[in-house]
Amino acid sequence: MMKASPKLSTATKKKVVDLRGRIAPQSTIIAVGAGKGGVGKSFFSSSLAYFLAQMGHKTLLVDMDLGAANLHTWLGEGLPSKGINEFMKDTNLTIGDVISPTMKNNLHLISGASEGLYNGDISDAEKSRLLSALYNYPTDYIILDLGAGTHTSTLDYFLMAQHHVVVFTPEPSSIENAYRFMKAVFYRKIRRYGSRLDIDQRIEHITKNNHNIKSPRDLLNTLHKEFPEISKDLKEVMNQLQFQIVLNQIRTAQDRNLGKGIKSVCQRHFGLPCEFLGALSYDNAVWQSLRQKKHLLVANPYSHLYAQIMAMARKLADPSQPKNMVS
Amino acid sequence: MYQEEETSFYDLLEISPSAGPTEIYEAYQRARETYSPHSAAIYSMFTEEEARELLRLVDEAYSTLSNRSRKRAYDLRLGLLDDEELKNETPNAYHSHPNKSPEKQDSLVEERKVGRAEEGWTGIVKVHRKVDPLPEGQERTRFSTYTVDAQFEKDIEDVEECDGSFLQKIREYKNVPLQELSEAMKTSRSTLRALEENELDRLPVQVFTRGIVVQYCRMLGLDEHKVVAAYMTYYKSQKST
Ligand SMILES: Nc1ncnc2c1ncn2[C@@H]1O[C@H](COP(=O)(O)OP(=O)(O)OP(=O)(O)O)[C@@H](O)[C@H]1O
Ligand SMILES: [Mg+2]
Numbered sequence: 158m159m160k161a162s163p164k165l166s167t168a169t170k171k172k173v174v175d176l177r178g179r180i181a182p183q184s185t186i187i188a189v190g191a192g193k194g195g196v197g198k199s200f201f202s203s204s205l206a207y208f209l210a211q212m213g214h215k216t217l218l219v220d221m222d223l224g225a226a227n228l229h230t231w232l233g234e235g236l237p238s239k240g241i242n243e244f245m246k247d248t249n250l251t252i253g254d255v256i257s258p259t260m261k262n263n264l265h266l267i268s269g270a271s272e273g274l275y276n277g278d279i280s281d282a283e284k285s286r287l288l289s290a291l292y293n294y295p296t297d298y299i300i301l302d303l304g305a306g307t308h309t310s311t312l313d314y315f316l317m318a319q320h321h322v323v324v325f326t327p328e329p330s331s332i333e334n335a336y337r338f339m340k341a342v343f344y345r346k347i348r349r350y351g352s353r354l355d356i357d358q359r360i361e362h363i364t365k366n367n368h369n370i371k372s373p374r375d376l377l378n379t380l381h382k383e384f385p386e387i388s389k390d391l392k393e394v395m396n397q398l399q400f401q402i403v404l405n406q407i408r409t410a411q412d413r414n415l416g417k418g419i420k421s422v423c424q425r426h427f428g429l430p431c432e433f434l435g436a437l438s439y440d441n442a443v444w445q446s447l448r449q450k451k452h453l454l455v456a457n458p459y460s461h462l463y464a465q466i467m468a469m470a471r472k473l474a475d476p477s478q479p480k481n482m483v484s
Numbered sequence: 485m486y487q488e489e490e491t492s493f494y495d496l497l498e499i500s501p502s503a504g505p506t507e508i509y510e511a512y513q514r515a516r517e518t519y520s521p522h523s524a525a526i527y528s529m530f531t532e533e534e535a536r537e538l539l540r541l542v543d544e545a546y547s548t549l550s551n552r553s554r555k556r557a558y559d560l561r562l563g564l565l566d567d568e569e570l571k572n573e574t575p576n577a578y579h580s581h582p583n584k585s586p587e588k589q590d591s592l593v594e595e596r597k598v599g600r601a602e603e604g605w606t607g608i609v610k611v612h613r614k615v616d617p618l619p620e621g622q623e624r625t626r627f628s629t630y631t632v633d634a635q636f637e638k639d640i641e642d643v644e645e646c647d648g649s650f651l652q653k654i655r656e657y658k659n660v661p662l663q664e665l666s667e668a669m670k671t672s673r674s675t676l677r678a679l680e681e682n683e684l685d686r687l688p689v690q691v692f693t694r695g696i697v698v699q700y701c702r703m704l705g706l707d708e709h710k711v712v713a714a715y716m717t718y719y720k721s722q723k724s725t
Contacts (some may be wrong), residue, residue: 333528355691362695366670371534383698384691385709418518418525421498425538426529 183295184217187473188318190342192334194305196326197405198222200443200453202302203231204462207454208470210264214297217256220269221314222304223279229268232259233451240268244290245283252290265296284310288317298474305334307341316346320473321398322434326406327415336423339400343373343427350394354387356380374428400431403469406439435469437462492562493545496538501564505550512546625705627668628659640706645717651700652680658704669699676700684722693719 189202199222206218220228220241229236237257244255244267256265291299301318303311315321321342325335347356363370363379370376377395381388400423404416413436420433438461446456454463494501497511518525519538526535548554622629636657643650655665666673678686679696687693697715701708 327524329524329527332524336528358689358691359695362692366695366699383695414514414517415525417514418523421515421518422525422529424498 182292182317182319184297184299185320186291186299186301186318187320187322188301188303188315189322189324190303190311190315190338191305191324191331192307192336192338193331196324196331196335197437198305198324199228199231199302201322201324201403201405201437201466202300203228203452204454204466205470205473206264206298206300207232207261207452208467209298209300209474210261212470212474213263214474215263215265216298216300217265217267217294217296218300219267219291219302221301221311223269228302229266230450231447231452232261232264232266233449233455234259234266237266237268241287242269245279245287248286252294279310284313288313292317307338309345312342312345313349315342316349316398319397320401322401322403324403324405325416325419327404327408327412332419336426339423339427340373343398346398347373347376347395350397351391354390354394359384359387372426372428374426377428395429398429400427400429401434401473402431403434404436407436408439412436434472435465437465493541493549493558496541496545497549501559508546508549512542512550515542515545625658625660626703627661627664630657630659633657640711643711643714645721646711646714647718648678648680648682648715651697651711651715654704654706655680660704665700665703668703669696671696671699682722684719690719690723 187205189198189205191198199220202218206216209216218228218232222228223241234257239250239255239257241255244250244252252267256267259266291301301314303314323335323339325331347360359380360376363376363383370379377391380391402416402420402423404412404419407413407415416433416436420431423431440453440460440462442457442460443453443462446453449456453460454466457463494503497508497515499507499511503511516539517523519530519535519542521532521535523535530538548558618624618629621632623632624630640654655662662673662676666676669676675687675696678684679693679700688696694712694716697712698708701711
């Protein structure tokens with residue numbers, strides 16, 4: 158995987174072509190998803206973006222919640238005049254035309270607000286145009302704040318990133334929905350990106366032969382054993398998907414263990430390495446600062462959350478951080 | 485006859501084989517909490533029964549890894565100890581021919597090989613445990629026992645291209661009835677017969693046929709990479725003419 162070095166200025170960044178002839182993205186893209194609304198995706202995305210900008214990285218925060226966008230509010234900004242909607246409607250616009258600066262140095266925003274645009278209304282061609290515009294936009298970090306649910310567009314936005322963050326809260330319904338989202342992501346990935354490996358046919362073959370497949374991991378293991386000739390490519394494709402788990406709104410120390418437990422369960426279930434990025438405390442200051450139209454990190458730098466988010470931003474931003482890839 | 489169990493206990497507890505006692509204990513506590521019936525982390529991912537099974541495995545992992553000699557025996561079985569170490573401890577096991585070495589060491593060698601070859605996605609290792617000793621010169625498949633014919637074994641080993649009749653010859657050599665094979669593979673007898681009699685038009689499309697041959701070889705305990713490749717070479721040459 159190619160990773161844009163944050164030290165490089167955007168001007169000197171060249172298009173990097175990997176071994177397969179694919180063009181590597183012009184930034185490090187971090188997608189933030191969840192199964193359920195209201196768990197804190199926007200809070201986390203905006204906070205992460207804030208810290209990355211603080212650390213000196215040129216950061217673009219994109220509100221991909223096309224139906225009900227509100228990211229500008231989190232940053233304490235007014236509603237920008239242009240955003241994703243305008244980009245989608247007017248094919249003469251480039252992605253640069255709809256980016257707005259913010260009060261924070263290095264931090265830029267693409268708003269998704271104004272009147273509703275629904276995932277279901279977007280054609281494949283429109284979706285590709287948006288994806289490739291973001292993919293080819295040269296900057297240090299792009300953070301995608303996704304909408305809730307498992308619409309295929311949402312899954313594709315999530316999969317275009319190199320970092321796959323999933324936000325949980327300790328409530329069972331949030332956990333269940335997040336797992337459902339992750340399963341949908343997994344199957345979208347294996348079907349879409351494995352299509353050149355005849356994955357559909359092979360999966361059908363395996364299930365017809367009555368192997369005992371209860372989880373994505375069983376599926377991977379069986380594919381890997383039954384079809385050794387694709388095993389290498391399949392591993393390469395699937396190893397790109399490493400979930401990074403954030404547990405938001407924790408209230409007790411025990412909740413922190415829950416985060417580690419979720420990571421273990423995901424690893425067992427998907428058979429892919431996952432990471433527990435960290436836990437975020439529940440703090441009334443979050444909605445209080447929102448009401449003051451200021452970002453929490455500006456309004457209340459003494460919150461526990463400040464250090465917690467900073468630690469996660471550092472983890473994500475450090476390119477030397479070892480990734481436990483499966484060989 | 486064959487027991488297949490999923491084990492790397494290390495993988496289950498998410499620790500490295502070099503972890504010390506404290507680390508093992510902490511990992512055990514964490515895993516117990518994660519897979520306990522009321523844990524929120526397993527909610528909707530594992531059924532109650534699967535969770536119970538995982539808990540049982542977690543306990544077994546701890547009772548094995550927390551005991552020095554049991555841990556050592558386990559590491560040996562997984563092939564985690566390096567060759568030198570192993571050679572010094574059981575000098576005959578690694579180098580002698582499996583059929584000629586004493587039974588206990590024999591199965592040790594088998595497991596070592598399996599443990600290394602079958603690394604899965606997260607390093608999960610399947611360990612096959614062999615039971616019931618066999619008289620010298622005999623080998624077994626999961627269906628049958630047969631007398632080893634060194635010449636024919638060599639022919640199989642050297643094969644570069646082979647048709648279905650060769651597969652049939654192997655099956656008969658290993659005394660495996662078509663009916664039993666068909667049941668175990670969940671593949672009809674007529675398909676298997678088409679395979680053995682080279683009636684390629686009655687076989688499914690290439691990936692499926694390949695899958696059938698993979699399973700066929702696996703059931704007969706053959707080096708699947710070799711034999712499948714040999715068969716597919718034949719298959720493709722027939723299809724292209
Ligand atoms: N750590 C926290 N402590 C206290 N309140 C929080 C915390 N995180 C989020 N909240 C509250 O939860 C609400 C939802 O947060 P947020 O908008 O970030 O969720 P979301 O996942 O983006 O939701 P949607 O799917 O609707 O976009 C907010 O009103 C916020 O005040
Ligand atoms: Mg949101």
